[in-house]
Every structure is written in structure tokens, then in C-alpha cells.
Amino acid sequence: MGGVIDYLLTSLVVISLILAGANYLAYRLFERPRHALMWSVSFGLVALQYLLNLARDLLPAPAFYWQSANMVSFALVLFAVWGHRERLQLHTDWRLLLAAYTLLSVTSAAVTLWDPVISIRTALAPGFTFLAMTHIALALVRSSREPRLAQLVAAVIHQLFGLTQGLAAAIALNLDSGSRDFMYQLYSMVNFGLMPTLFIALGISVIFLLATDLAGRLNTMSLTDSLTGLNNRRGFMVATEGLWARCRRSNKPLTLLLADIDYFKRINDRYGHAMGDRALQHFARILRESVRLEDALGRIGGEEFAVTLGEMTSAEAESIAARFRAALRRQPMRYGSLELDLRASFGIAEWQEKDDIASLLKRADIALYDAKASGRDAVIVAGERSLVGMASNG
Numbered sequence: 001m002g003g004v005i006d007y008l009l010t011s012l013v014v015i016s017l018i019l020a021g022a023n024y025l026a027y028r029l030f031e032r033p034r035h036a037l038m039w040s041v042s043f044g045l046v047a048l049q050y051l052l053n054l055a056r057d058l059l060p061a062p063a064f065y066w067q068s069a070n071m072v073s074f075a076l077v078l079f080a081v082w083g084h085r086e087r088l089q090l091h092t093d094w095r096l097l098l099a100a101y102t103l104l105s106v107t108s109a110a111v112t113l114w115d116p117v118i119s120i121r122t123a124l125a126p127g128f129t130f131l132a133m134t135h136i137a138l139a140l141v142r143s144s145r146e147p148r149l150a151q152l153v154a155a156v157i158h159q160l161f162g163l164t165q166g167l168a169a170a171i172a173l174n175l176d177s178g179s180r181d182f183m184y185q186l187y188s189m190v191n192f193g194l195m196p197t198l199f200i201a202l203g204i205s206v207i208f209l210l211a212t213d214l215a216g217r218l219n220t221m222s223l224t225d226s227l228t229g230l231n232n233r234r235g236f237m238v239a240t241e242g243l244w245a246r247c248r249r250s251n252k253p254l255t256l257l258l259a260d261i262d263y264f265k266r267i268n269d270r271y272g273h274a275m276g277d278r279a280l281q282h283f284a285r286i287l288r289e290s291v292r293l294e295d296a297l298g299r300i301g302g303e304e305f306a307v308t309l310g311e312m313t314s315a316e317a318e319s320i321a322a323r324f325r326a327a328l329r330r331q332p333m334r335y336g337s338l339e340l341d342l343r344a345s346f347g348i349a350e351w352q353e354k355d356d357i358a359s360l361l362k363r364a365d366i367a368l369y370d371a372k373a374s375g376r377d378a379v380i381v382a383g384e385r386s387l388v389g390m391a392s393n394g
């Protein structure tokens with residue numbers, strides 16, 4: 001039996017080290033998420049805890065083993081909780097964690113070194129783990145953060161692991177009763193039968209969380225313009241396709257509005273590329289504030305922006321363009337003593353039966369070209385060739 005348990009403990013040391021390494025790699029390779037580092041420390045401490053168990057006969061006294069194993073347990077559980085809270089962006093006061101750690105360690109010392117009470121000494125770590133895992137599971141379920149499925153899976157596994165620990169704690173509390181041998185057998189069954197499987201499942205669920213977080217992040221990055229935070233061309237097309245399908249199904253109008261900053265090259269040439277970037281951010285912010293959240297908005301080229309307005313006609317899109325132009329006039333871009341008036345030209349096209357997204361874009365683009373050709377600072381609706389606004393003096 002001893003040989004089997006030693007083999008199991010050795011395997012668990014190796015698995016914990018692999019999990020610690022995988023979390024550390026996630027930390028090093030992917031934008032250094034602090035929670036991955038905390039989980040790495042936590043799994044590293046799990047390995048240490050199993051090592052202590054493996055080497056317990058070599059330690060000076062059982063009390064020494066219990067006190068050190070308990071202290072390692074408290075630390076690894078607190079790091080796991082801290083990591084989850086960090087990932088879910090819940091504020092955690094490290095002083096509170098330190099206070100909890102100190103309190104638990106002193107309690108453990110009291111029932112291990114000073115006045116040994118086997119039941120409490122043995123139940124402390126699994127009991128605390130049960131509470132901590134329940135806290136993690138609840139936080140994961142309550143969080144509105146994506147990805148929901150990976151979080152739900154992790155919550156279930158953490159809770160199952162917590163319940164097993166709770167069971168171990170309940171059995172341990174009966175170790176001082178008459179049937180101690182039976183209780184020890186039961187305790188070992190839970191510890192070496194149920195626990196390792198659930199521990200491995202827990203480790204995999206954590207890696208699954210990290211992987212799905214990363215996939216989500218990469219997906220967002222591939223659809224977002226890093227300078228303005230708006231959709232990039234691809235993101236804009238994805239959002240437009242969604243709106244397009246919805247409006248077609250409900251037979252509602254849909255209008256595309258293109259906006260292109262006038263004489264943008266001059267800003268770059270006169271004030272430098274960094275100022276040009278600031279102008280793009282300024283323009284993007286005002287545009288964002290001028291449309292509804294459900295509209296598809298993106299920066300689809302250097303200084304070209306696009307908005308797909310669901311359930312809106314071209315006449316309504318014209319009033320959006322007018323609102324935006326007024327906001328642009330009211331809010332010149334300021335940087336130090338510099339004040340820059342940005343102007344833009346607009347092309348608008350309303351979806352027609354024969355259109356697909358590419359032809360709609362093309363018609364809006366031609367309208368924009370016409371607005372530029374008419375002298376800029378103007379709005380042109382495709383098909384109507386009506387000039388709204390005034391030609392700027394450049």
C-alpha cells in the first residue's frame with residue numbers, strides 16, 4: 001500500500017510542477033497576466049506539499065510535518081483565491097490575505113505544537129480549502145466576464161474539489177472519536193481516491209480558462225483598431241454582417257455612412273505623425289459619441305471611418321452626419337497651445353434590394369468621392385447627388 005501511495009504522491013508532484021510550469025509559461029508569453037503567476041505559485045506550492053507528504057518519515061517529528069504542510073496548504077489556497085479574484089477584476093487587499101494566513105498558521109501551531117488536537121490539526125487545511133473553493137466557484141458563476149462556458153466548467157470543478165475537501169475535513173473532525181482507525185481509512189480513501197482525480201481536473205480547468213481567455217483576447221485584437229479602439233475593417237465587416245442580416249429579416253432599412261477626414265495629410269506633414277494619431281483618436285471619439293452603441297462603427301482605412309446604421313434611412317443618416325459635423329466644430333482638437341479644426345467629407349448609401357454589402361460600400365465610397373470632389377466638408381447621399389453642407393476653404 002505504502003508503495004502505491006508513494007507512486008501516487010510522486011505522480012502528483014510531477015503533475016503539480018507541470019501545472020505550475022504551464023501557468024508560468026502563460027504568464028511569460030501572453031501579456032503577463034498576474035493571475036497566471038499567482039496560479040503558478042499556487043501549483044508550485046501544491047508540489048511542495050506533496051513532496052512534504054512523500055518525505056514525512058524523513059522529517060524530525062510528525063508535528064513538524066503537520067505544521068509545515070498546513071502552512072504550505074494555506075498559502076497555496078490563498079494564492080489560488082487571489083489569482084481568481086485578480087482575473088475577475090475583484091479588488092483584493094493583500095493585507096487581509098496576510099492576516100488570514102497568519103491567523104490560520106497560529107491556529108494550526110496551537111493545535112499541532114502547543115496542545116495537539118489531532119482532529120482539528122488534520123481538519124484545518126481541508127476545511128479552509130472547502131471555504132476557499134466555494135468562494136472561487138461563486139465568484140466564477142456570478143461574474144459576467146467571458147468566456148461563460150469555461151468559467152462555468154471551472155466553477156463546477158472547483159466546487160466538487162471543495163466538497164471533497166469538506167468531506168475530508170468532516171471525517172478528520174471525528175478522528176478523536178472512538179473509531180479512529182476506521183476514520184483514518186475513510187480519510188485516506190478521500191485523500192488518495194477522490195482527491196487526485198479532482199485535483200487534476202481542477203488543474204486542467206485552470207489551463208482551459210487561460211487558453212479561452214487568450215483565444216478571446218486574440219479574437220478581439222484581430223477585430224480592433226489599436227489606435228482608436230474602434231473596430232478595424234474586419235471587425236466592422238463582421239458587425240455590419242450581423243446588422244445586415246437582422247435588418248433584412250425584419251425588412252427594415254439599413255444605411256452606410258463613410259466619413260473621411262479632409263486634408264489629413266497636412267496634419268501629419270505640419271505637426272508630425274504623432275499629432276496625426278491624436279487627431280484620429282479625437283475624430284474617433286466624437287464619431288463614437290455621435291452614433292448609437294448598436295451601430296457598427298469602425299476605422300476601415302488610414303483616415304476613413306464607417307458606420308452602419310441599422311433601421312435607419314439615408315435621410316436619418318444625414319441628420320447623424322449633421323450632428324457629428326456640429327460636434328466636430330464645437331470640439332476642436334487641443335494639444336498644448338495648439339488648436340486644430342478637423343473637417344470631414346461624408347458618403348451615404350441606403351441599402352437597396354439589389355445590394356450586397358460590397359456594392360453598398362462601393363456606392364457609399366462613390367458618394368464620398370463626390371463629396372471630396374465637390375470641395376470637401378460635405379455630405380453626399382448616393383444616388384441623389386444632393387450636396388449638403390458647405391465646401392470648406394481647405
Ligand SMILES: Nc1nc2c(ncn2[C@@H]2O[C@H](COP(=O)(O)OP(=O)(O)OP(=O)(O)O)[C@@H](O)[C@H]2O)c(=O)[nH]1
Nearest residue numbers: 260261262263264265266268273274276277302303
Ligand atoms: N498619423 C497617422 N497617419 C496616417 C495613418 N494612416 C494613414 N495615415 C496618413 O493619412 C494620410 C492620408 O492622406 P490622403 O489620402 O492624401 O488624404 P488627405 O490628406 O486627408 O486628403 P483628402 O482625403 O483628399 O482630403 C497619409 O499621409 C497617410 O500617411 C495613421 O494611422 N496615423
